[in-house]
Amino acid sequence: MNFFDSACQEPARKDDLFGLCDDQDGTKAYTNTDDSSRWVATVQNESHVELIFTAIDNCVIMGDEEQGRKRCDGMLSSIEHIYFVELKNQREGWIADAIAQLESTIRFFMEHHDISRFRYKKAFACNKRHRPFKVIDNEVRRRFFSNCHFHVDVQAHIIVV
Template identity: 45%
Template sequence: MNFFKRECQEPPITDAQFGICDAAGGRAFTKTINPETWTAEVENRQQIPVVFTAIDNCVLQSYELEETGRFDGMLTTNIHLYLVELKERQNSRISKSIQQLTDTINLLKQSHDLSRFRHKKAYAAIKVRSHPNFHIIRHSERQEFFQTYDFRLDLQTRIILD
């Protein structure tokens, strides 16, 4: 399985700020205008070229591996690999988002050598309109996730490329 499939990648983005949106029934995409429509916000202060790859409904079609969760997309640079699961519903379960990330991380690691990426993070970006755009996860859970998957776990809608 090729998670870096060219036909699922957008051209490199160098904007200092852009958003990631999830089309209902379609694949996720980036957008540089109308921030109120973004599910997740990406800060790229150094304006390095970053590639967004749609995973759900592109690399993995809805009929493939139906029992396996999959995240919506990933952001990559020469040293960054940031995985993003997008949710816009207030009743979204954090545990389901994390499961979608872990299922796809396992597939990704089976298919690719990820050692070239120095910064690896998994984001569950759950946009809740009536509450702050962040959720709390215990330090021990973050540590366990990192030790198991070699990705840092973050539960927020603001993604900072550092």
């Protein structure tokens, strides 16, 4: 399983602002700069870090692969950054599922790649219907960090540091 497969990656972008989209139709997630109404998450990149978006669900891991194991929609990466992103469009009951998808995907990644080379590691559970920041239980945060060595946020605004 190659999370850096160029067939699943978009060209690097340095835009100040762009969106992450998932049409929820069985196709892979993607980035967008011209139609913010389609954005599930907004990426703010004022430092102009060269970011590569990799579609994980329906590309790195196809729908029929790894049955019973969850996977998130995508990954943003640079030389120093790795951000895993789950994109939702639900009203209720989505946070626990999104966190489980992120944790499972990070485990997949660590089974096949060296995570230690990245300085900034974060996971984002984003929901188009719940754009503002959502507070999650500190115990959930601690458990996630203990299991994955990643910080997790439930918000649709990703700021690249």
